[in-house]
Every structure is written in structure tokens, then in C-alpha cells.
Amino acid sequence: MIHVVSTGPGDLNCLSYEAVKAIEEATVVVGYKKYIELIRPMLKDQKVHFNGMKKEVERCRKALQLAKEGERVALVSGGDAGIYGMAGIMHELVLEDGDEVAIQSYPGITAAMAAASELGAPIVHDSVYISLSDLLTDIEVIKKRIHAAGIGDFITCIYNPKSKGRPYYIEMAKEILMEYKSPETAVGLVRNARRDNQEIILTDLKSMCDHTIDMSTVIIVGNKDTFIKKGKMITPRGYDKS
Amino acid sequence: MIHVVSTGPGDLNCLSYEAVKAIEEATVVVGYKKYIELIRPMLKDQKVHFNGMKKEVERCRKALQLAKEGERVALVSGGDAGIYGMAGIMHELVLEDGDEVAIQSYPGITAAMAAASELGAPIVHDSVYISLSDLLTDIEVIKKRIHAAGIGDFITCIYNPKSKGRPYYIEMAKEILMEYKSPETAVGLVRNARRDNQEIILTDLKSMCDHTIDMSTVIIVGNKDTFIKKGKMITPRGYDKS
Numbered sequence: 001m002i003h004v005v006s007t008g009p010g011d012l013n014c015l016s017y018e019a020v021k022a023i024e025e026a027t028v029v030v031g032y033k034k035y036i037e038l039i040r041p042m043l044k045d046q047k048v049h050f051n052g053m054k055k056e057v058e059r060c061r062k063a064l065q066l067a068k069e070g071e072r073v074a075l076v077s078g079g080d081a082g083i084y085g086m087a088g089i090m091h092e093l094v095l096e097d098g099d100e101v102a103i104q105s106y107p108g109i110t111a112a113m114a115a116a117s118e119l120g121a122p123i124v125h126d127s128v129y130i131s132l133s134d135l136l137t138d139i140e141v142i143k144k145r146i147h148a149a150g151i152g153d154f155i156t157c158i159y160n161p162k163s164k165g166r167p168y169y170i171e172m173a174k175e176i177l178m179e180y181k182s183p184e185t186a187v188g189l190v191r192n193a194r195r196d197n198q199e200i201i202l203t204d205l206k207s208m209c210d211h212t213i214d215m216s217t218v219i220i221v222g223n224k225d226t227f228i229k230k231g232k233m234i235t236p237r238g239y240d241k242s
Numbered sequence: 243m244i245h246v247v248s249t250g251p252g253d254l255n256c257l258s259y260e261a262v263k264a265i266e267e268a269t270v271v272v273g274y275k276k277y278i279e280l281i282r283p284m285l286k287d288q289k290v291h292f293n294g295m296k297k298e299v300e301r302c303r304k305a306l307q308l309a310k311e312g313e314r315v316a317l318v319s320g321g322d323a324g325i326y327g328m329a330g331i332m333h334e335l336v337l338e339d340g341d342e343v344a345i346q347s348y349p350g351i352t353a354a355m356a357a358a359s360e361l362g363a364p365i366v367h368d369s370v371y372i373s374l375s376d377l378l379t380d381i382e383v384i385k386k387r388i389h390a391a392g393i394g395d396f397i398t399c400i401y402n403p404k405s406k407g408r409p410y411y412i413e414m415a416k417e418i419l420m421e422y423k424s425p426e427t428a429v430g431l432v433r434n435a436r437r438d439n440q441e442i443i444l445t446d447l448k449s450m451c452d453h454t455i456d457m458s459t460v461i462i463v464g465n466k467d468t469f470i471k472k473g474k475m476i477t478p479r480g481y482d483k484s
Contacts, residue, residue, distance in 0.1 A: 006359075013260035016250070016351065020259070057481050080351075082358040084479075088366035091476050093483065105359035107351045109258065109322075116324040117248075117347035124330035125379075126387050128370045128396060136480035137367075145368050145394040152390030153383075154370060234333050237326075238378035239299050241335070 002067045002101055003074045004090055006081040006108020009194035010038050014114065019106045026074035030063045032056075035078045038195075046074075054135070060090045067101045080110040084131055084159055112157040115190035115218040118200060120232030122188055122220045123155050132169045133160040139169075146173050150180025155226065155235060158219040170219075171209055177221060181205055186222040188233045193218060202228045244305050244315045244343055246332055248323040248350020251436035252280050256356065261348045268316035272305045274298075277320045280437075288316075296377070302332045309343045322352040326373055326401055354399040357432035357460040360442060362474030364430055364462045365397050374411045375402040381411075388415050392422025397468065397477060400461040412461075413451055419463060423447055428464040430475045435460060444470045 003022040008014035023029060023039065028047045031039075036050040049062055063075045077085035087105055094101050116123045128149045132142060149156045156177065161170045177185075183206035191199040191214065201211045205221060213219070226235040245264040250256035265271060265281065270289045273281075278292040291304055305317045319327035329347055336343050358365045370391045374384060391398040398419065403412045419427075425448035433441040433456065443453045447463060455461070468477040 004359075008258070011260075013263075014258050014349065016256050016258055017262070018253075018255040021255075057483055080355050082355055082363050082365050083369075084366060087359070087363035088476060088479050089481050089483075091363045091474055092478060092481075095471055095474070095476075096483070105363075107256065107355040107359040109349045109351065110355065113322050113324060113349040113352065117329070117349040121324050121329035121333045121347075123324050124326060126370070126372045126384075127325075128368070128394070130368045141395075142368075145396065148390045148394030148396065151393060152370070152387040154387065154390065229337055232333055232337070234330060234337075236334060237330050239331050239334075241299055241331075241338070 001072060002063050002090060002103050004081045004087050004103055004105045005074045005076050006085065006106055007035055007039055007076050007078055008109040009079060009111055009114035011194040012039065012042060014109050014194055016106065016108065019108060022106055023074050023076065026072050028066050028071045029074045029076060030059060030066070031076035032059070035076050039076060056086065056089055060086065060093050063090065064093055064097060064101060080108045081105060082107060083110040083129070111159065111193055111218045112220065114193040115188065115220060118190055118193060118198070119188040119220065120234045122222055122226060122233040122235050123157065124237050125155060125223060125235050127155040127157060129157045129159065131159040132173060134166060143176065146176040150177050153223045155223050156221040160215055161217055161219050162213045163215050170213055174205060174209055177205060181221070182224070186226040186228045186233055188220045189213060189217055191217045202231065202233055244309045244317055244332060244345050246323045246329050246345055246347045247316050247318050248327065248348055249277055249281055249318050249320055250351040251321060251353055251356035253436040254281065254284060256351050256436055258348065258350065261350060264348055265316045265318065268314050270308050270313045271316045271318060272301055272308070273318035274301070277318050281318060298328065298331055302328065302335050305332065306335055306339060306343060322350045323347060324349060325352040325371070353401065353435055353460045354462065356435040357430065357462060360432055360435060360440070361430040361462065362476045364464055364468060364475045364477050365399065366479050367397060367465060367477050369397040369399060371399045371401065373401040374415060376408060385418065388418040392419050395422070395465045397465050398463040400463070402457055403459055403461050404455045405457050412455055416447060416451055419447060423463070424466070428468040428470045428475055430462045431455060431459055433459045444473065444475055
């Protein structure tokens with residue numbers, strides 16, 4: 001059996017009870033190098049298989065092979081395994097293989113939610129999640145979705161905003177969103193949410209690219225009502241407080 | 243101090259370690275009646291204050307008052323407190339009150355992620371979250387956002403899809419999405435995700451309203467690539483499996 005285990009943003013206190021149990025009871029833990037390092041303090045006698053970025057298919061094939069050999073496999077995935085995580089490709093490979101191996105998934109806390117709880121309460125209203133990585137998605141599709149995020153005045157959570165190979169996409173995203181949203185729209189940048197070196201920037205749409213942004217940054221662009229006050233970023237939901 | 247604690251979908255195994263600790267260490271627990279019942283097995287000596295739906299502001303005022311009296315308050319919120327939850331209004335009231343009381347937030351597993359892990363892996367690509375409740379949002383804004391979800395071919399997660407007061411909004415949402423998405427688009431309905439009486443329906447966009455849908459249902463409408471196979475709903479992310 002393969003247990004697809006969400007390990008959350010990084011801080012081990014964010015894992016769910018069942019996720020911890022699934023890792024503890026596994027005979028083998030499989031994952032991306034960086035996520036294995038984050039959960040290393042939890043590991044005891046489990047065998048460990050890890051590899052690098054862009055090796056997702058290989059990693060899942062290994063998990064499948066080990067499960068078929070009788071191992072109890074925990075395939076770990078940062079954040080929530082079902083949000084840009086390993087749950088999808090693992091299910092696809094098991095289906096292709098003939099569906100003999102069962103998968104059990106354990107949801108977790110995705111980066112945007114960890115970031116939001118550090119910023120205040122920026123995502124309490126309708127929201128979109130867009131990854132700027134074009135490794136698996138055509139850039140025209142990404143652009144279309146950023147336009148749609150603007151059209152709907154959604155709170156817009158941007159994953160994978162910038163890498164060495166595509167430093168300019170975040171500028172592009174900003175320009176598209178500025179077609180619909182005010183330049184003063186509240187923006188929160190959270191780097192390394194719930195890890196030792198967490199950094200928080202509260203800014204606005206026109207200035208957001210003036211700050212350090214990397215692959216470990218989640219960007220939350222507010223809707224028209226979102227505000228920043230006394231160090232908190234908040235989207236009012238419209239409750240009557242009279 | 244007020245600890246805004248996300249209690250996840252309902253199953254106590256989904257709570258994070260830090261959320262459990264925050265509830266255990268509280269002197270008073272404040273929350274919506276239904277969520278208090280779900281965490282009742284965890285409670286020991288804590289005082290408990292609960293009230294009903296639409297009493298969110300009152301509940302937060304109570305939490306604030308108790309915190310100012312020196313209590314260690316856990317304000318519990320189902321799912322993730324930052325996603326249509328209590329984190330927003332709590333922050334707003336503390337700001338208005340003069341910001342003397344500190345808030346600590348604990349993120350959690352929102353309903354869509356719990357539902358997704360039960361369905362397979364439907365949300366591994368770009369997604370939107372829309373609530374159909376018009377209590378706090380103008381119906382025209384809701385409609386605009388459903389259109390935008392269609393324009394962007396987002397995986398579309400619908401919260402609060404149907405109540406007695408507005409039984410037809412989900413039909414309206416379906417009609418709008420059908421302007422952009424194929425009638426055969428994969429849809430998953432999960433009622434009472436991760437609770438005793440969980441129900442899962444795999445269907446398609448044209449037929450989704452033929453099934454039981456209520457306020458405890460999360461609806462996940464796929465993008466153009468989402469498929470249902472052998473009881474699983476999966477959105478491929480586009481990995482090269484050759």
C-alpha cells in the first residue's frame with residue numbers, strides 16, 4: 001500500500017496526527033530530498049529513498065515498485081499532496097500499472113494557508129491558486145488564468161512565482177493583474193512560511209516585485225477590499241459589526 | 243491571548259499537533275455549536291462557550307471579552323480558520339478594539355482538501371474557491387466569479403452550494419460553468435468529508451444537480467483534463483511518463 005502523506009509547510013507541528021502516524025508506521029519513506037530533510041527528525045528505522053527536483057515520475061515509480069514488493073510506503077509531499085503535489089502523478093501511475101496497489105491519501109496544510117495564518121486573514125473570501133511554473137503548463141494558459149483571476153477580483157495566491165529559468169513571469173503576472181486591480185491592492189509575500197528562516201513582506205501590487213521573491217515564496221494578492229493595518233493583512237468578509 | 247484554531251474537516255485525526263495543543267492549553271474554548279460538538283471528545287476542564295449560525299460577530303466579541311479578562315481563549319473554526327472561517331472577523335474586531343489583544347492563528351485542512359484526498363487527486367492544478375452563500379456577498383459578484391472560473395478553466399471548488407433559502411444557486415452555477423466547460427466535465431461531490439456519514443458521488447457537470455447537495459457538500463468541478471477512472475477523480479498535471 002502507498003500512503004501519500006502531506007507534510008505541510010515545513011514545521012513539524014503543522015502535520016496532522018494521521019500523517020505522523022502514517023510516516024511512523026511506514027517501512028519505507030520516499031520523497032523529494034528537501035522534504036525528506038524537513039521530516040528527518042521524525043524518522044526512526046524506516047528506509048529512505050529520495051531524489052531531486054523534476055524527478056517526480058521516477059520517485060512515484062520507486063514508491064510503486066516498493067509497494068509491490070510488500071513494503072508499507074509513505075510517499076511524502078510538502079504542503080498538501082493534492083495541491084500541486086505528488087497525489088496526482090502517483091494515482092496516474094497506479095492506474096496505468098493496473099490498479100493493484102491501493103493508495104491512501106492524507107491531506108495537509110498547503111503553503112498559502114500557512115502563509116495566510118502568518119499574515120493575518122487575507123484569504124477568508126473567494127480565492128484562486130495559480131502556479132507560475134511553465135514546466136508542465138503552457139505560458140498562454142497561465143496568462144489566461146491570471147486574467148481570469150483579475151476579472152473575478154479573486155484573492156490571488158501565486159505559487160512558484162520565480163525561478164532562475166523564468167525570472168520575469170512574476171512581473172508579467174503583476175502587469176496583467178494591474179489591468180484589473182488597483183496598484184494599491186494589498187499584497188503579502190511570505191518566504192519559507194513556517195520554517196526557520198521565514199520572512200514576511202506587506203506591500204502592494206505596484207511594488208511587490210521590488211522585494212526578494214523566489215521559489216519558496218508564496219504571494220497573496222488581495223481583492224478590492226483587502227487592507228493592511230498594524231502589520232496584518234485582512235480581507236473583510238462583510239459581517240455587520242454594528 | 244486569542245488562539246484561532248483550525249479544527250479541520252471533522253475527523254480529529256486531521257488536526258495538527260499545534261492545534262491540539264492550543265485547545266488543550268486553553269482555559270476557554272469558543273465556537274460554533276456544531277464544531278464544538280466535533281471536538282468535544284478532546285475537551286477536558288476547559289470552559290466552553292458556543293452559539294449558532296450567523297452569530298459569528300457575537301462569538302468573536304465573546305472571545306475578545308474573555309481574552310481581556312485574562313483567559314487563554316481557543317476560538318475554534320472548522321476547516322481552515324483562514325478560508326471562509328473565523329480568522330478574518332476576529333482580526334477585524336481586535337483591530338477595532340485597539341489591538342491590545344494578540345492573536346495567534348493555527349492553519350488547518352480546509353474542506354476542499356479533505357474532499358480532494360477522498361476523491362483521488364482532483365486539485366493538483368490551478369484552482370478557484372467560490373462560496374455560493376449570498377449572506378455576505380452580492381449575488382452579482384458571485385456570478386461574476388463563476389464566469390471567471392469558467393474563463394480560466396480552473397478546477398472549481400464550490401463551498402456552501404445550497405441552503406433552504408437559496409436552493410437554485412447551484413443550478414445557476416452549473417449553467418454558467420456550462421458556458422465554458424464541456425457538459426461531460428468531471429465533477430466530484432463530497433458530503434460530510436471525513437465525518438462518519440461521508441458520501442462521495444462521482445458525476446459530470448451536466449448531471450451534478452441530480453444528486454443530493456447541501457451545506458455540508460463540497461463540489462469539485464474539474465478542468466478540461468480532469469478524468470474519472472476506477473472510482474478516482476484525477477487531474478493530470480502533465481508529467482512526461484514515457
